[in-house]
Amino acid sequence: MAGLCAAVRARELGLDTVIYEKGERVGGSMLLSSCVVWRYRDLATFRELCPGGDEELQREVIERLDDGLAWLRGLGVDVVWEETGNPLTVGLRFDPRSLTHALASAVGEIRLGEAAPQDAEPLLLASGGFQGDRKLVRQVVHPDGELLLRANPWSAGDGLRLAVARGAGVSSGMDEFYGRAMPAPPAAVPEERFVSLAQLYGRHALVLDERGDEFAPDPVSWSETDLVQAIAQRPNASAWYLVDEDALDVEIRGRSVGEMVEAAREAGGEVLLPNELGIEVPGTYRYAVHVIAGITHTVGGVRIDLQARVLREDGTPIHGLYAAGADAGGIATGGYASGLASALVFGRIAAETAALA
Numbered sequence: 001m002a003g004l005c006a007a008v009r010a011r012e013l014g015l016d017t018v019i020y021e022k023g024e025r026v027g028g029s030m031l032l033s034s035c036v037v038w039r040y041r042d043l044a045t046f047r048e049l050c051p052g053g054d055e056e057l058q059r060e061v062i063e064r065l066d067d068g069l070a071w072l073r074g075l076g077v078d079v080v081w082e083e084t085g086n087p088l089t090v091g092l093r094f095d096p097r098s099l100t101h102a103l104a105s106a107v108g109e110i111r112l113g114e115a116a117p118q119d120a121e122p123l124l125l126a127s128g129g130f131q132g133d134r135k136l137v138r139q140v141v142h143p144d145g146e147l148l149l150r151a152n153p154w155s156a157g158d159g160l161r162l163a164v165a166r167g168a169g170v171s172s173g174m175d176e177f178y179g180r181a182m183p184a185p186p187a188a189v190p191e192e193r194f195v196s197l198a199q200l201y202g203r204h205a206l207v208l209d210e211r212g213d214e215f216a217p218d219p220v221s222w223s224e225t226d227l228v229q230a231i232a233q234r235p236n237a238s239a240w241y242l243v244d245e246d247a248l249d250v251e252i253r254g255r256s257v258g259e260m261v262e263a264a265r266e267a268g269g270e271v272l273l274p275n276e277l278g279i280e281v282p283g284t285y286r287y288a289v290h291v292i293a294g295i296t297h298t299v300g301g302v303r304i305d306l307q308a309r310v311l312r313e314d315g316t317p318i319h320g321l322y323a324a325g326a327d328a329g330g331i332a333t334g335g336y337a338s339g340l341a342s343a344l345v346f347g348r349i350a351a352e353t354a355a356l357a
């Protein structure tokens, strides 16, 4: 998302661009996403719900997103929802194929299957975070088991490594990630089902780890990101969601809890009766659903300033090096914010900064 937005904006400003896309297709995780591009209603809400994030970067997202959304509309992208349906947020839901197509048609050269050259200048790092590098995730996020990768497979920390090698500092929140609880193995979770298989009802469930110990943030946040991060710290990065009969009819983002449970079962996930668990269950529940923490993108990353310039530890910018999207960290630390929104905002800003340099 960030790289495509930057390239389109850069061309509007008269620059030549080349997109190096390591994967076999364009669109990265954006193409797999629900494609709701949103911001919190105001900075105070952003601060409250992502308290560890950089306030100035958050302000920039609040102030610049609406322009970015209008710009995407102007490129002819199909809008699916005119609002997010969440009173805390404003934004649009786009069709991810239409968004990818509109952006990819407006950029110049795209070199598929090629990683960006290390020494290009100016260079925008937009490799999408480091969730695809299992070893790095183990070292930095330190989950208590292998997380399920709920993202494109190519975002494996190349931007972060390149920036750090050139002396960049890193942001807050390096051990945080955004993700969803997903049906645990042996469930089959192909990328086209990353959205439909999400188990987004932890706050309506009793959450036990595999030893039978109850755990969960209290209360669980609206996005459930905190719960998913807590699951990651439990044995096998897994949990059981126990749901009672009443919860099955609860609607969340257009789907009932019962439908989400059914989707897990159909995918081959473990959906058991509580007495089949082999652990003591307090209370009466209809189903026990085995879930695993799925990682969508990392929250921490390269440190940037308001011009999307990569910063050294001492706060000085590194000449000709920019970062945006999930490569640029510390915007949503302590909570969850739209990754597509920051990719759009800072991707466009990077192009504008480069055009003035």
Ligand SMILES: Cc1cc2nc3c(=O)[nH]c(=O)nc-3n(C[C@H](O)[C@H](O)[C@H](O)COP(=O)(O)OP(=O)(O)OC[C@H]3O[C@@H](n4cnc5c(N)ncnc54)[C@H](O)[C@@H]3O)c2cc1C
Binding pocket: 001, 002, 003, 020, 021, 022, 023, 025, 026, 027, 028, 029, 030, 031, 032, 033, 034, 035, 036, 037, 038, 114, 115, 116, 126, 127, 128, 129, 150, 151, 152, 154, 155, 156, 158, 159, 194, 195, 296, 297, 324, 325, 326, 327, 337, 338, 339, 340, 341, 343
């Ligand atoms: C199932 C799912 C649902 C989601 N739903 C939402 C949502 O509704 N709203 C929201 O805001 N966010 C959502 N997200 C998150 C959103 O997709 C990401 O935050 C966003 O795509 C990040 O943008 P990006 O440009 O950093 O990364 P990406 O869009 O992933 O793009 C990064 C690109 O860099 C490429 N790349 C990696 N390494 C290299 C290299 N060395 N050289 C060249 N290319 C490289 C990758 O192949 C990829 O194409 C969702 C994600 C998923 C997977």
